[in-house]
Amino acid sequence: MVSSKKYEVFLSFRGEDTRMNFTSHLHEALKKKEVETFIDYELRKGDEISPALIQAIGNSLVSIVILSPNYASSKWCLEELSKILECRKKQGQMVIPVFYNIDPSHVRKQTGSYEQAFAKHKEESNYNKWKASLNEIANLAGWDSQNRNKNNLDPTIGSSYMQRREPVMTSGVTGRSPSRMTRSPIRKAHSPSRTVRSACTLYVFFQTFLRFCLESLPSNFCAEQLVELDLSLSKVKRLWDGVQDLSNLKTILLYDFPGLVEIPDLSMARKLERISLIDCISLRELHPSITSLPKLTETILLYDFPGLVEIPDLSMARKLERISLIDCISLRELHPSITSLPKLTELELIRCSKIDILKVHSKSLCKLSIFDCSSHLKEFSITSKEMTTLSVLKTTLSALPSSIWHNRKLSELILTVSNNFEKLSDEAGMGSITTLNHSECVKHNACHTHHNFGNLSSLEDLWLSGINDVSLIENIQNLSLLKVLYLINCQNLVSLPQLPPSLAVLRLKDLRELVSLPQLPPSLQMLKLVDCRELVSLPQLPPSLQMLKLVDCRKLVSLPQLPPSVTYVKAINCTLLGTDFTQRIALQHMLSHSLSLNFGFCFLKNVRENSSSHNGLEALHNKLFAKLLEIENHCFDMNFVRRLVEIPDLSMARKLERISLIDCISLRELHPSITSLPKLTELELIRCSKIDILKVHSKSLCKLSIFDCSSHLKEFSITSKEMTTLSVLKTTLSALPSSIWHNTTAEARLGRVVLNSLQAQIIMVELQIISDVASSSNSSSMVSSKKYEVFLSFRGEDTRMNFTSHLHEALKKKEVETFIDYELRKGDEISPALIQAIGNSLVSIVILSPNYASSKWCLEELSKILECRKKQGQMVIPVFYNIDPSHVRKQTGSYEQAFAKHKEESNYNKWKASLNEIANLAGWDSQNRTESELLKEIVGDVLQKLTPTYRNQLKGLVGIEDNYEEIESLLKIESTEVITIGIWGMGGIGKTTLATTLYARLSPCFEGFCFLKNVRENSSSHNGLEALHNKLFAKLLEIENHCFDMNFVRRKLKHKKVFIVLDDVDTLQQLEYLVEDYDLLGPGSRVIVTTRNKQIFSLVDEVYEVKELSYDQSLQLFCLTVFGEKQPKHGYEDLSRSVVSYCKGVPLALKVIGASLRRRSEEVWESELRKLQKIPNMQIHDILKLSYDGLDRSQKNIFLDIACLLKGENKNFVTSLLEACGFFAVSGIEVLLDKALITISNYNLIEMHDLIQQMGQEIVHQESIKDPGRRSRLWKHDEVYEVLKYNKERIIFNLDTLTEDLCLSSDFLAKMPNVRFLKIHTEHWKQNKFNVSLPHGLKSFSYKLRYLQWKGFCLESLPSNFCAEQLVELDLSLSKVKRLWDGVQDLSNLKTILLYDFPGLVEIPDLSMARKLERISLIDCISLRELHPSITSLPKLTELELIRCSKIDILKVHSKSLCKLSIFDCSSHLKEFSITSKEMTTLSVLKTTLSALPSSIWHNRKLSELILTVSNNFEKLSDEAGMGSITTLNHSECVKHNACHTHHNFGNLSSLGGFWLSGINGVSLIEKIQKLSLLKVLDLINCQNLVSLPQLPPSLAVLRLKDLRELVSLPQLPPSLQMLKLVDCRELVSLPQLPPSLQMLKLVDCRKLVSLPQLPPSVTYVKAINCTLLGTDFTQRIALQHMLSHSLSLNFGTFFMFPGDHVIDKYEFQKAGNSITIPYLSPSNLCGFISFVILYKGSHDGWASFSVYQDDKTVCVHDDPVYESLSSDHILFYYFKLDDLSNNVQLKFEFHFYGMYISKDFTQERIKECRVFPVYAPSMEIGVGASNAENEMESSSQINNNESQPSENGDAVGIQVEGSNNKNGLESITQICENELQHELTRVEGSNIDNELEWEQLRHGITAFCSSL
Secondary structure, three states, X not given: OHHHOOEEEEEEOOHHHHOOOHHHHHXXXXXXXXXXXXXXXXXXXXXXXXXXXXXXXXXXXXXXXXXXXXXXXXXXXHHHHHHHHHHHHHHOOEEEEEEOOOOHHHHHHOOOHHHHHHHOOOOOOOHHHHHHHHHHHHOOOOEEOOOOOHHHHHHHHHHHHHHHOOOOOEEEEOOOOOOOOOOOOOOOOOOHHHOOOOOOOOOOOEEEEOOOOXXXXXXXXXXXXXXXXXXXXXXOOXXXXXXXXXXXXXXXXXXXXXXXXXXXXXXXXXOOOEEEEEOOOOOOOOOHHHHHOOOOOOEEEEEOOOOOOOOOOOOOOOOOOEEEEEOOOOOOXXXXXXXXXXXXXXXXXXXXXXXXXXXEEOOOOOEEEEEOOOOOOOEEEEEOOOOOXXXXXXXXXXXXXXHHHHOOOOOEEEEEOOOOOXXXXXXXXXXXXXXXXXXXOOOOHHHHOOOOOOOOOOOOEEEEEOOXXXXXXXXXXXXXXXXXXXXXXXXXXXXXXXXXXXXXXXXXXXXXXXXXXXXXXXXXXXXXXXXXXXXOOOOOOOOOOOEEEEEOOOOOOOOOOOOOOOOEEEEEOOHHHOOHHHHHHHHHHHHHHHHHHOOOOOOOOOHHHHHXXXXXXXXXXXXXXXXXXXXXXXXXXXXXXXXXXXXXXXXXXXXXXXEEEEOOOOOOOOOHHHHHOOOOOEEEEEOOXXXXXXXXXXXXXXXXXXXXXXXXXXXXXXXXXXXXXXXXXXXXXXOOOHHHHHOOOOOOEEEEEEEEOOOOOEEEEEEEEOOOOOOHHHHOOOHHHOOEEEEEEOOHHHHOOOHHHHHHHHHHHOOOOEEOOOOOOOOOOOOHHHHHHHHOEEEEEEEEOOOXXXXXXXXXXXXXXXXXXXXXXXXXXXXXXXXXXXXXXXXXXXXXXXXXXXXXXXXHHHHHHHHHHHHOOOOEEOOOOOHHHHHHHHHHHHHHHHHHHHHHHHHHOOOHHHHHHHHHHHHOOOOOOOEEEEEEOOOOOOHHHHHHHHHHHHHHHOOEEEEEOOHHHHHOOOOHHHHHHHHHHHHHHOOOOOOOOHHHHHHHHOOOOEEEEEOOOOOHHHHHHHOOOHHHOOOOOEEEEEEOOHHHOOOOOEEEEOOOOOHHHHHHHHHHHHOOOOOOOOOOHHXXXXXXXXXXXXXXXXXXHHHHHOOOOHHHHHHHHHHHHHOOOHHHHHHHHHHHHOOOHHHHHHHHHHHHHHOXXXXXXXXXXXXXXXXXXXXXXXXXXXXXXXEEOOOOEEEOOHHHHHHHHHHHHOOOOOOHHHOOEEOOHHHHOOOOOOOOOEEEEEHHHOOOOEEOOOOOOOOOOOOOEEEEEOOOXXXXXXXXXXXXXXXOOOOOOOEEEEOOOOOOEOOOOOOOOOOOEEEOOOOOOOEOOOOEOOOOOOOEEEXXXXXXXXXXXXXXXXXXXXXXXXXXXXXXXXOOHHHHHOOOOOEEEEEOOOOOOEEEEEOOOOOEEEEEXXXXXXXXXEEEOOOOOEEEEEOOOOOOOOHHHHHOOOOOEEEEEOOOOOOOOOOOHHHHHOOEEEEOOOOOOHHHHOOOOOOOOOOOOEEEEEOOOOHHHHOOHHHOOOOOEEEEEOOOOXXXXXXXXXXXXXXXXXXXXXXXXXXXXXXXXXXXXXXXXXXXXXXXXXXXXXOEEEEEOOOOOOOOOOOOOOOOEEEEEOXXXXXXXXXXXXXXXXXXXXXXXXXXXXXXXXXXXXXXXXXOOOOOOOEEEEEEEOOOOEEEEEEEEEEOOOOOOEEEEEEEEEOOEEEEEEEEEEOOOOOOOEEEEEEEOOOOOOOOEEEEEEEEEEEOOOOOEOHHHHEEEEEEEEEEOOOOOOOOOOEOOOEEEOOOOOOOOOOOOOOOOOOOEEEEEEEOOOOXXXXXXXXXXXXXXXXXXXXXXXXXXXXXXXXXXHHHHHHHHHHHO
């Protein structure tokens, strides 16, 4: 039937009564629950309802009948009702009546308005049927609107329907009350985790029937999908016959089941966890199948089970933990199997009166309770080593078994036994008891054995009764740990002995003869005296007492002095204390001491233990802040506050409103985060005597109280615009900070300042603080201090129970903090609390109803709201509810009548003006629309107005704004598409924070939203993913505790716009399970998924990678964490920046390390930083390691190899090496990339974040912490010494670190058979003095070796047993080996052979088995005579390199795979050379004695690069057509004409792209070079007689000319030219116009070149070495002009070098040095820097290196080579940008000159001077600086002729920093005088500028430029 129904709900209602209000809200509520609802919007008249309406009723599952006062007046409604009840009878349709503003009895009896209506229907034929229908509907269970909020009624009805709706959810039948029709309770599902999902369409998951009236379930009852069964209060005798399939059943609840005679066979219920049988009085036995249930883990509860005569065998219930037998009055014994249950911890027997023998012998039982088993229990024995609690209450036992005293764990013994109970044992075992309750022993001997209490040394709680002789307890003081003493019914006891000093609680009851108390212990906190009738007085109360309770102490005449700690005194029926004097004592105590006792607190116990559980730390976090926000109460230890030494970081407590710190005597300072709390309004410090400095700067603080903080408080400052009350009592302050007198607030407010002197004289000063009018711009700054987002102003009598309640609920659902005043107000003045609430709200909604103006309270409230609008810019939204706006504006209609009564009021005119003002604001009118539509529009308006405030929430999240804006653009919020965004990045990078920010900002814009946290962690538990799935859709559909069929979900979500965040998803399975099909989401829905695993993003639309924070952002976040402010604390600047450099932009690391360093000394910081270099922070390590834990075994090995050994290596090399190790590296590296564990650089190098690398290295380190020899990988040279005895997999060792020879034994590698990676390397072999020596040879290498690099191997051969089967790469460079091995080795995995500087090698071994060999490189193998023939047969050899192998005379290479052959300087012997390879692409023959190339190479169509630098006897090149494939021809050593003569027409070189030629002395030889249309590079060398060049091809990009000594001019340069290099062109005087594409200009030894042409903007590199005539100030000015004019627009640096011995400057500050430190430059408007370096004459063969450091972090490096010897001093200019520059951070600039061929620093010999100019944008002023003893910063803008303003032409300006090793100076950039400029211009000779006008334009341009400087 369900599937055929078109509607789920049919609404029947009287349109005139409820259409525009209640019914519209109910319809909207059902729509939100995705319930298909039929509602008839037409206004009907007439007698008969339409067939369409009858059909709609029949096609509905449920009908809701809204019975309103006028319902019966409509014959249409009555006929509709009859049809509904007819469907109920025939179809079983569910009917829910709602009595809206009508008494159900009026409906049932047709009285009141219904009687009047039926008086008009008497003549109708259906008269009696309608009356019967009303009577019937009134007797159904339903809902009554009276005495309840209408808003609460809607969701309740919706919830009721949800429980009755189609069985895919639940089914239930409610009971009914005969009088008033209200709902009966329906038992909810036991736990959402006990639900199951199914792919089927229709299942019953929960079966709940209360008062099921049949004696059995249907014969066809199927429970296959049943999860929980509850048939309580039913008449069923048998559930079912036979065996049911109960494969999903988890819970059976049978309560009040008097007729049940048997439990069916439950053997198929393999998932059953809980059975509860209560009041099953006819049940005699349990079915044996119960004992075999494998998951019945927790409890068997049998309550009120009078017919049960035996317990079955439970031996199979191995997980059973608790048995509770209550009122089983026929049970005679327990089954023996109970004693063998391994996990049974609790056994409870209550009123099981026929049990006569009880023997319990268990290994696990912890708690045994026996209560009121008095009639038969005669014998009782127990044995359990785990017993902690024994409770024997109301039994006939005469003694306890002696065995219990041997239990050392027994801590609690409770006895309330009869008079015949014998004395307790004297066994020493009682020493473990901490709690003894013996309060029913009325005979002396019951306690007599304890008069010395010697065996109760651990006792903490003692309850005794019937003690009538003080001698029985005189030694009670010996109980040194006793905390609680309770004496009851000791009616003859006159006095008490001395009490133990540890006592905290003393309670005395019914000690009617007691006349005095002894001295009370000093630790006593509570004293309670009940019915101590003879007690006249109390002794002195101890200072720790907090609570005093006195009841029926009728002779007590007075109270002693109360200690300050007392907070609670109660004296009931203490007649003589009822005096005025007692009242004065109480008042005096309150006024004197109570200020100190009003504190808030939270005590989190056992944090370590509790945080170890699943989500334990999160639960503790929530518990802490729930307590701080006063959500719940917790136990509290007073000593906790006294021990408190620091306040934790509270920056996440965004709703914290009050902090009270009392008696925190060890507290020295408040955490800085307190000042940033946006809702903190009250701070209280009482007797916090060690606080010495108190700085409070808050935006929200209203009240500050400081009391008795006298001993240390020296400095006090406060700033808060919201401050209303300041209380400073008993302090040593000499004055209050002046800032408090400037405090103004945004509204008129009464503030109070309370001052108190040491003489305790109270001075109270009332201050009326009235602010100036605040501008509306201040509203955004006040957002964080506002407590509420919306304030509701309304007339309660009009709208409280209807419209306002619905509006409030709608705002709550959108999580809008709303203030609503539920009290019914009367009177003229509104309360201060209400005024404060108005001021603390962002938006006020004023609901103007017909009677609004009749309330003076409402009118005054409106005035305050409009006042806040003017002063604070508060947003105000009027809602005209059932009132015409003109009536409000003009005060007509009901408003006119109201104001007629207000004429005598003083505020009469103000109120009228307020109404006029509010009516003129844009608002909402309820007329002509339903209330539900109106509510939706109002809520949308509010959210839109609040949207800018959410942006302010980002301000506390460092670095989040940029990410947020990028993702928001990807989400395309306005689009109707369903878009999924993946947020990806390494662990701790801030993915969850970013997603949380997006969720907080965007979720209110969606109809449904859900944030699932920690998907990876939560899905790992049993049924965890299923629980998350149900939680997700329960939240989206707003339905709690249900399972969901996807067809149901699809139907409900397809029109709903939802926002979903899935946080920390780890696998594609998790993602697909949670969101199976994105098509089921409504248009405009958005899904955000955060993960570390990029592989899951196969279906997402966009992937956003979260990058590390910039340096500046990192420093800010770290400082906020550790100092509570954005900048480092004084003295911690360098340390802070060192931490930031270590963290490398990872927010998690910054916050964790910051938290650990908070309030630590500098020494501790330094120690912790040293520690971090060796030992990672484990909290960071564990979080990062989660990504590693998700790898498989092979991927873990790959990761560890990269982290320890291969970081920075080429990806291809690493892949081949690890593939050979069997690690599946191709796919494994992709997985590491997807999990953000590694990255690939632009140079194809594998990189890894330093923290991730440290995590990986720590994993290896943990393999053996103390013994490096037992680790799988070694990479530190100092650990190599520890590897001799242990099994290693990988070793890496740098010879450069040796300080002496390392001598190893011959078997050191034999002891390490698992070594896979052995790398002994050096960077500076020629400078090494030490090496690894093997004086006794080497026995063997590991047969598992994959990578072998041993530079400097000292033996002449490898071991005879050397096995290279697994070897991938062999590098024995710099070695003495003569032969590698003899015979043929299995080299099946070898890919690379590198033999460099191998002078002794005489032969290459047979390599025929190296089928995978790809590269052979033989360098400086000067004894090698030939290559082994096997090389030519290698199928995968692609590269062969022979360099300086001078004895090879014959070289024959015939290979099928060789691509690249390089022969260099093999000149002395090589006579014969032949080569064949169809795959050859590159042939390089350099410096050989060959006379010709083999003709076979010209038949190779793939040859593209031919490099020849041969001797003079080399014959001409071939004319073969095969040369057409060559793209690069280097023939730069052919000095004879005929070598190039054949190419004068270049016909065979049509593909040539690069051409190197030499020895060309006639231009005719290359005059047709322009025909080479693809030529990109032309290099002409040693063409010494060439005077000019022909026209060049237009495609040319690089032109290099060297040794063209007669060249006098250049032709027009091609437009595509990018690089021009001229070397030793000595006759060249000028250059032609440079093309606009030129980027690089290099000039060397062009000694007649007198000037540079205009440089195109694209030029970034100009080098003029030994060009003597260019060494002028004019050249410097051109360089500066070019840099400052064009370089600002480039993203990279600009470099100039030319002759010069000074930097142009009138003052000529010329200081030697190579290091400059600029202190604390602001990056605002800073464009970049220009560095100047002057090199000494003679500098050559080196690297001019320039580096910039920020806190030891390298932020910029530039190296430039200087090959030529400088003929004079030269200047280097370099302009560069620093993108990641921090605020107020020192920059260190270092300049060096390193040898190019010798590893030596020549800085002192080569660098003459260095300078740095910071370059600012035009808007920046130059004159800001600072100076001190070490650093001078001066700045001026002195310009010749006059002091000019900065240039308006857009050029940048700068300031100069000069540097030395001793002193830094910051000076102004050079003054340039016009006469000096003119002098320089007229001095230049040979310029191309002939026209006087051009001279004038150039002079004017340069003058203007220099003036701007």
